[in-house]
Every structure is written in C-alpha cells, then in structure tokens.
Amino acid sequence: MIEYLILATILGLLFLGIHRKVIARVQGRPGPPIWQEILHTLKFSFKKTWIPKTGSELLFTGIVLVAIGIWTAALFVVLAGQSILLLFGIYMVHKMVEHGVGLSPGSPYSKFGGVRSVISASSEIPLFGAVAMIYFFTGSLMISDLIAFQAANGPLLLIVPPAALGLYVVILSKMPYGPFSIVQGKEIVSGYKTEHFGVWRAALDVGEGLKTFVLLFAFVVIFFGQLPILLTFIIMLIVLVSLSFVCATTPLLSPYDCVTVQILIIVFMLVFGVVLGVLL
Amino acid sequence: MKKSTVKLIAVLSLLVCIAAEVMLRAGIADFLTAAVLMTIAFPPFVLFTGLWWKAGEGERDIPFIGY
Numbered sequence: 107m108i109e110y111l112i113l114a115t116i117l118g119l120l121f122l123g124i125h126r127k128v129i130a131r132v133q134g135r136p137g138p139p140i141w142q143e144i145l146h147t148l149k150f151s152f153k154k155t156w157i158p159k160t161g162s163e164l165l166f167t168g169i170v171l172v173a174i175g176i177w178t179a180a181l182f183v184v185l186a187g188q189s190i191l192l193l194f195g196i197y198m199v200h201k202m203v204e205h206g207v208g209l210s211p212g213s214p215y216s217k218f219g220g221v222r223s224v225i226s227a228s229s230e231i232p233l234f235g236a237v238a239m240i241y242f243f244t245g246s247l248m249i250s251d252l253i254a255f256q257a258a259n260g261p262l263l264l265i266v267p268p269a270a271l272g273l274y275v276v277i278l279s280k281m282p283y284g285p286f287s288i289v290q291g292k293e294i295v296s297g298y299k300t301e302h303f304g305v306w307r308a309a310l311d312v313g314e315g316l317k318t319f320v321l322l323f324a325f326v327v328i329f330f331g332q333l334p335i336l337l338t339f340i341i342m343l344i345v346l347v348s349l350s351f352v353c354a355t356t357p358l359l360s361p362y363d364c365v366t367v368q369i370l371i372i373v374f375m376l377v378f379g380v381v382l383g384v385l386l
Numbered sequence: 387m388k389k390s391t392v393k394l395i396a397v398l399s400l401l402v403c404i405a406a407e408v409m410l411r412a413g414i415a416d417f418l419t420a421a422v423l424m425t426i427a428f429p430p431f432v433l434f435t436g437l438w439w440k441a442g443e444g445e446r447d448i449p450f451i452g453y
Binding site: 107108111151152153154155167170171172173174175178179182186304305306308309312 | 406407410418420421432440
C-alpha cells in the first residue's frame with residue numbers, strides 16, 4: 107500500500123505541474139516544465155529551515171503533519187471503497203489545516219490566508235448538495251456501493267450531472283490559480299503558506315500533491331465507476347485540463363463573489379433535485 | 387528539537403510504515419489496520435526526514451509583518 111501512497115504523491119505533484127503548464131499555454135506563455143512541482147518540493151526540502159520567532163511552535167509543526175495525514179487517510183478511504191462522508195469530514199479538517207497554517211506563524215499575510223479560508227467555507231455547500239443528491243439517487247454513500255450501482259446503471263455523471271458539477275466546483279475551489287483560490291491570492295504573497303518555508307513547505311506540498319490526486323481520483327470513481335487504471339488516469343487528466351482552462355480564463359474572484367457564485371450553484375442543484383424529485 | 391531526536395522520529399516512523407506494509411502482505415493485519423498505521427507514520431516520516439537533512443539550529447527570524 108505504500109506504493110499507492112508514493113505513486114499518488116508523485117502523480118498529484120505532476121498533475122499540479124500539468125495544471126500550471128496548461129494555464130500558461132492558454133495564456134500564451136511557455137510555462138514551467140510539467141515536473142516543476144516535483145522539483146519545487148525537492149528544492150524546498152533542501153532549504154535551511156526554522157520556526158519564526160513569532161510562531162506557535164506546536165501549531166506550526168503539528169499542522170503540517172495533519173496536512174499530510176488527512177490526505178493519506180483520504181487516499182485509503184477511496185481505495186477501501188469507504189463512505190463519501192469520511193471524505194467530506196476530511197475536507198472539513200483541511201479547512202482547519204488552512205486556518206492553522208495561516209494563524210500559526212504570526213504573520214499578517216498568512217493570517218489573511220487563514221481568515222479567507224473561513225470565508226471560502228461556502229465551497230462546502232456544493233459538496234453537501236452533491237453528497238445529498240448522490241444519496242437521493244443511489245441510496246448509499248459507500249464508494250463500493252456506488253461502484254456496484256454504476257456497474258448496473260451506468261455512470262452517475264449521466265444520472266446526476268448537478269452532483270458532478272457540485273464536486274467539480276469543490277475541486278476547482280481547491281485548485282491553485284483558480285477563481286476561488288482566495289486563500290492563496292497573490293496580493294497576500296502565498297496566502298496561508300507564506301511563512302511555511304523550506305522543509306515545512308516541502309511537506310505541505312506533499313500534502314497538496316496527495317490532495318490533488320485524491321480529489322480527482324474520488325471524482326472519477328464516484329461519477330464514472332471502477333475503470334481500468336490507465337483509463338482512470340486519463341479521465342483524471344481530462345478533468346484536470348478542463349479545470350486548468352477554467353483557472354486560465356477566469357480572474358480571481360473577491361471573497362464575497364466566491365460565496366455568491368457558490369450559493370448560486372447550490373440553488374441550481376436544489377432546483378434540479380426538486381424538479382427530478384417531482385418528475386420521478 | 388535536537389537533530390538526534392529528529393533523526394530518531396524519522397527512523398521510527400519509517401519502521402512503522404515498513405511494519406504496516408509487511409503485516410498487510412503477510413496477512414497479519416487487515417487493510418484498515420495497515421492504513422491507520424500508515425496514516426499515523428507517513429506524515430512524521432516525510433517531515434522529520436526533511437528536518438533531519440536541513441533544519442537550522444541557529445537564531446530564529448521574525449517574519450515580515452508589513453510596513
């Protein structure tokens with residue numbers, strides 16, 4: 107199982123590199139090589155590292171461990187075919203990670219990132235809508251049951267497209283350089299990660315790679331079912347490239363606009379759910 | 387934290403990761419047990435290996451807090 111963990115970390119970082127490359131190409135720039143995020147992680151792990159004087163030592167260190175731990179657990183949740191609710195819970199803990207990483211060093215830039223992470227909690231509303239719709243149509247939240255359901259009835263993507271849209275928005279809100287990436291906006295340097303440099307940043311990047319892989323992998327398993335591994339990776343790549351196009355062509359929204367857009371999406375999902383509920 | 391302590395934590399967490407993998411393959415532990423062990427041990431292994439390589443032991447710095 108350790109091979110899955112290493113593969114997921116490397117592929118996740120590679121996906122983030124592809125994400126940057128696609129954004130650059132869409133914007134008419136050459137962009138970095140696709141393995142740039144892997145190099146970044148290695149580069150940071152060779153930098154001299156210490157804890158800022160103003161930082162809370164326990165929180166500053168502990169939150170980095172939590173950042174990797176939760177997405178390690180999330181990977182095993184998906185691999186074991188466990189409940190989507192566990193993924194939902196892990197996603198909530200990730201909010202605490204953003205908040206904790208932002209508040210622990212005592213820098214105003216990282217603090218702003220942490221505070222914005224609270225505002226961006228509205229991205230959980232589409233996630234909640236997606237989970238509710240999946241349960242409404244399949245009668246289960248276990249990933250193994252969803253795989254069996256799709257083997258008999260076809261991909262959930264075609265049965266409940268608004269749920270797929272909801273999860274897509276959730277993943278979009280976690281992608282760097284996206285319209286909802288207010289926690290890492292450039293006007294606050296690197297957002298909540300500003301003061302986590304050197305080995306701290308390398309470890310956070312490992313968590314980021316795992317998170318990217320797990321979210322894309324979960325999206326494919328939940329809405330396409332169990333496919334051959336190569337096909338799964340290809341669909342993950344297609345979803346990623348579509349996300350990169352959205353990120354490349356949309357500006358960073360203000361925190362309040364983020365909330366508005368995400369609430370509009372949940373309203374659309376609710377209307378769709380009610381209409382289908384009445385029709386069925 | 388002393389470099390020797392950091393190294394000890396890195397080595398111990400690596401041993402737990404290896405033990406979880408071996409126990410799963412040998413059928414001694416089920417997937418859930420191995421996953422829990424791996425989830426606990428993998429983060430300190432990543433972080434403390436890096437710290438063992440490069441953590442500074444000198445004077446700490448104050449972050450930039452604006453003009």
